[in-house]
Amino acid sequence: MNLSFALFVVVGFVAVVLLIEGLYVYWSDTKSPEVRRVEQRLRAISAGGHTDRDDFKLLKQRMLSDSPAMQKLLLRLPRVQQLDRLMQQAGDSNTVSHLLAVSAILGLGGFLVSLVMRWPWYTSLGVALVLALLPLFLLVRRRNKRLHQIEAQLPDAMDLISRALRAGHAFPSALAMVGSEAPDPIASEFRITSDEIGFGVSVDNALNNMATRIPSPDMGYFVMAVIIQRETGGNLGELLGKLAELVRDRFKLFAKVRVLAAEGKLSAYILTGLPFCVAALINIMNPEYLSVLFTDPAGLNVVYGALVMMAVGIFVMWRIIDIKV
Template sequence: MFVVFGFLAVVLLLEGLFMLWTDTRSLEVKRIQRRLRVMAIGDHGEVDISLLKQRMLSTTPTIQRLLLQLPKVQHLDRLLLQSGSSNTVAHLLTVCLLAGFGGILFGVVLLWPWQWDVLMGFALAVLPIVRLPWKRARRLRLIGSQLPDALDLISRSMRAGHGFSAALGMVGNEAPEPIASEFKTTFDEINFGISTKNALSNLATRVPITDLRYFVVAVLIQLETGGNLAELLSMLANLIRERFKLFGKIRVLAAEGKLSAYILTALPFCVAGAIQIVNPGYLNVLWTDPLGIRLVMAALGMMVLGGILMWRIIDIRV
């Protein structure tokens, strides 16, 4: 009996742990929690619904109140959302603090000067925040490339007899990520009672790309004036595809200019490094003589100015 009861106890313990994980940590639960967390981003007008939770900056109420006192914290939270991260602002700041402390500790262990310790700690502390704009830009480019297919899906759904909100739900269920989650959030907002205008405005806030704003403006104008929305969205999808083709041609034509900018920017540093390796004392006058320091600063300033000018020349908007 002891063996039987022990076996049953172990089985029930494992079953309880599995149910606990399913109810709190499973992918489906995380997906639902993320959808509920992102629905409050943007402007909901005068709608006040309990299902539209405020996007949490922290899971701890005390830290939540402290973070709300920080300036520009909502911008950081929106950057997290637009980059596709499911972390909170409190989690991000905690990672920054731990990374900064780890950098300082690493410098102390290696017996570096305290200035280098502080520099290392600061660099590692801001690294998680610096990565967010890069992740945001990559995610927005991916959404922009998926938008024409999503518009075609909405257009075909409406031609088949579905309503506009139902077509948004089909995009959320059938389109690839990350555009599916954004349209699914908009579909949920409309189902929860938010007007279509506010829900689409929130979509444009979460995904600030020009092509998506064209879609939002087209739908809002159609809601006011009427017309064939399916045909309008189909034409808009073709227009976006043509813009992508034109932009691709321009990128090919500007590739030579970009390569020249990279080479001209890196060439002085590579030459200086090679000279320093071949003849270590040859460039010492640049670091010891005041005139040499001024010449180096002037050269760096001209390089920065030239890089900005070349970047502006090849930055062509379509």
């Protein structure tokens, strides 16, 4: 075998090995599950918003986009921080730019399909608007479901902290125990708070950040009780035990109220959707029957009056079934 050819083979083999090793190191440093988990925790930590001047340097700003140019553009939009916090409360690990991109793609796709179907321009705009807002509606639904789960798990978490304090553990250690032993999604929130304290953020600010991420009255009671106890002193374990019992009874009462109000909600849904369903069926079976409502001025006045009365009825029924506990 020629010496130069053998040397070429050896050098080529070493180059391929180094290339594979470099690609693996790049992937492990930027795209591995551990790195993504750390980035997600850091982004969640920086979403609270309660930091002192000394704490601010410990936390990086929560990124709205992976692109620096898009980050600067999004920061100029109004209420973009509220949208980012909504995604955080829903447990969504994506960025705001990803959500806006999905909404834009759905809206544009719906508009193009409507044009291909030769629908009227106002119908095309309506379809595009509905599809563009669909990710936001799903996000709000996920957020409400997640907050409801956290509220249901909070009494057990407070009981766990109370037992840990009575056993002699420090309060930060008790928070870490909830993050490691409690079920998700409340465990992830307590892990974020425990990480904040571990990074050097004060306990009060870390708890306030958790209350900001979880806009629940029960979580506010928990944070307020801990902060007041740290300033005035007292038996925090006993206090949290009684607070857990109070929150659990409140949650049971709220569940009973929801059951009692279910009949009113069902009636509201039926009475609201029935006229539109009946009108759609009549229009399909006999289109000329309802045409007078949209062509005659008197018919238009009847339609407008019916819509106004329906709006008033919906508002009244909503206020009746919206029972505060």
